[in-house]
Amino acid sequence: MKMDEKAVSEAIGFILILGLVLTGIALVTLYGYPVLVKEQSSTDVKNMERAMIVIQNDMKSLCFKNVPYKESTLQVSGGTLEVIDAGDYGGHITVSNGTDPKEYPLGALTYRSDRGTEVITLENGAVMTRQEGATGSAMLAEPRWFCDVDPTTNPPTKTFVIYLMNITTDEPMAKSGMTTVRMKLNSSSTQAMPVSSGEKVTVEYNSGSSGDYKVAWKNYLTSPTVGMKPKDGFQNTYEISGVNKLVIKEYEIQILGI
16 A cells, blocks of 8 residues: 555545544434533522521521521522512502401512423412423421311300411522521511301412412412312402301511522
């Protein structure tokens, strides 16, 4: 074989090897990178779900254990954590003992993913998730509503207890990366109202600016834990009968910083 033919053979071999390497890199970039991004996004969302439940437990400590102040350090990855004051949020719950309806505003902590469509919201003591632009939603951690029956009375007394956690903040807040959520309990109040015979306790839920969580609240309010039923002819309104007393425990939680 001549010297110039050897050179051509080596050049062709180099070109083939280079082509295979470039093809491999292109395949990994085309198919592998989106999978890696999706897996990272899923991991970030799972971590934020757990972080929101930790914040929920901190709020429960403020409300139910007389703890004056709580803070939690967490990593906000792949998205942004936002605090929305009750006055700006727009969401509210209206409760009635059959004759006297009252509206309770709600604030929220909301995480929005930068890599996906996931949205996680802590609202009124409940941690919920949904997909941006979708109507469905699910509750990851429930609030503390219940219906208590006292069998020692004649007839048995049925008390419906509702906990309302109102989130407030002095200024809009949003954060990514390492953050420390600092909060305190501003005030708390308990209101007990009698329910007249034949009247029903009704609860109406209205979503706020963090998105549509009507499905999540419907599933919770109509679950055996609470035992309400959709009110005929009304949207997002639920009722429960046989209640003798309605107890509303309201807490105002101020987010000092994130």
